[in-house]
Amino acid sequence: MIWCGNDALIYAYDESDYERYFKTEIYWYDIHTGRKVMVGKEGDDYDNMFPVEATNKQQTEEDGKETGDYFIFPMACTPDGKWFVYLDKGSLRWDESKVKSLLDVWRYEVSTGRHEKIAIARDIAGFDNGILSPDGKKLFLGEKPMEEVEMPEPKWEIVWSELEDLSGAVWFRDSSAVITSYWGRRDRNDDMVVEVVSPERKTVVFNPDELRNFNLFYSDKEGRIYVYFWDKSGKRHIVRCSVYPEEKATSCEDLFVEGDRKVNDLEVFADGEAVAFTEDDGRCIKAVRTWEERAYCITPPIDTLGNYRISPGESIRISHDDRWLAFDLVRQNETGEGIGVDLYIIKLNKD
Numbered sequence: 242m243i244w245c246g247n248d249a250l251i252y253a254y255d256e257s258d259y260e261r262y263f264k265t266e267i268y269w270y271d272i273h274t275g276r277k278v279m280v281g282k283e284g285d286d287y288d289n290m291f292p293v294e295a296t297n298k299q300q301t302e303e304d305g306k307e308t309g310d311y312f313i314f315p316m317a318c319t320p321d322g323k324w325f326v327y328l329d330k331g332s333l334r335w336d337e338s339k340v341k342s343l344l345d346v347w348r349y350e351v352s353t354g355r356h357e358k359i360a361i362a363r364d365i366a367g368f369d370n371g372i373l374s375p376d377g378k379k380l381f382l383g384e385k386p387m388e389e390v391e392m393p394e395p396k397w398e399i400v401w402s403e404l405e406d407l408s409g410a411v412w413f414r415d416s417s418a419v420i421t422s423y424w425g426r427r428d429r430n431d432d433m434v435v436e437v438v439s440p441e442r443k444t445v446v447f448n449p450d451e452l453r454n455f456n457l458f459y460s461d462k463e464g465r466i467y468v469y470f471w472d473k474s475g476k477r478h479i480v481r482c483s484v485y486p487e488e489k490a491t492s493c494e495d496l497f498v499e500g501d502r503k504v505n506d507l508e509v510f511a512d513g514e515a516v517a518f519t520e521d522d523g524r525c526i527k528a529v530r531t532w533e534e535r536a537y538c539i540t541p542p543i544d545t546l547g548n549y550r551i552s553p554g555e556s557i558r559i560s561h562d563d564r565w566l567a568f569d570l571v572r573q574n575e576t577g578e579g580i581g582v583d584l585y586i587i588k589l590n591k592d
Contacts, residue, residue: 246322319377371410461513
């Protein structure tokens with residue numbers, strides 16, 4: 242799920258009795274009014290996609306195509322919530338070399354329901370919401386392909402990289418640079434790549450002494466980035482770092498180590514003062530302040546909400562203003578078998 246501004250969500254709804262095969266619909270949802278609009282459908286994988294009869298006859302600018310005909314991979318929303326960016330999974334194809342794949346990048350205008358193709362890129366699903374800068378005016382699309390398309394108004398700046406095999410992306414909060422790393426490259430897994438956008442465009446690559454085979458997942462309002470990695474003993478570290486591209490250096494601190502608590506999903510509050518997470522015990526969604534050891538529940542006990550368990554994977558999301566928490570719970574039958582996923586939204590009080 243993805244927050245669209247502070248008042249709406251992009252989320253997946255599946256009516257297929259927990260069998261996620263081509264029946265998952267993607268909705269925009271206003272958390273205050275309850276209004277929801279289907280923006281597309283999501284198949285489970287790239288290899289088995291086929292047309293599905295549209296259930297939402299909402300006209301788009303593309304002749305003959307309707308919202309229910311879009312197979313989409315949700316990526317990000319602009320901070321003001323006006324635009325939602327996604328990958329068109331149905332456009333997956335080989336480039337001219339027949340070696341690398343391409344996808345079309347689209348955006349959806351919330352106020353009009355209009356879909357627009359805005360770019361062509363490599364398979365960049367691993368960038369997640371790092372595809373879009375915090376100012377909502379720049380797209381990071383990795384390595385530039387040969388194919389291109391004219392972006393309609395309003396035109397956003399596209400930041401390309403000359404490097405290949407990149408995955409994961411987080412922006413500095415002032416949108417001056419995007420940080421990424423390598424994927425599937427044992428010779429480069431420890432390298433950090435900083436694509437500097439302003440004041441001048443340049444690429445900085447260096448190997449942080451403090452990090453090994455790291456995964457990027459967040460940047461806070463103070464411009465610090467959050468990564469996780471596994472040490473030689475197999476323990477996962479959740480780490481916060483300041484990055485200095487000019488010096489090719491980082492300054493990092495451990496927030497917590499997985500040996501102390503078994504963490505499944507995690508999310509950082511925008512002020513960087515606390516981390517929300519789920520644990521194996523599944524009693525509640527918890528938070529811990531970054532300077533404390535004690536974790537505390539920020540949701541009611543899950544068993545008081547019904548016969549649920551916490552959804553695995555990316556199941557918790559905090560709004561940009563730190564006021565709301567959205568989370569998925571797996572609905573179970575009497576034998577503990579998952580039969581559906583329900584979305585919950587609660588107002589937060591970190592104290």
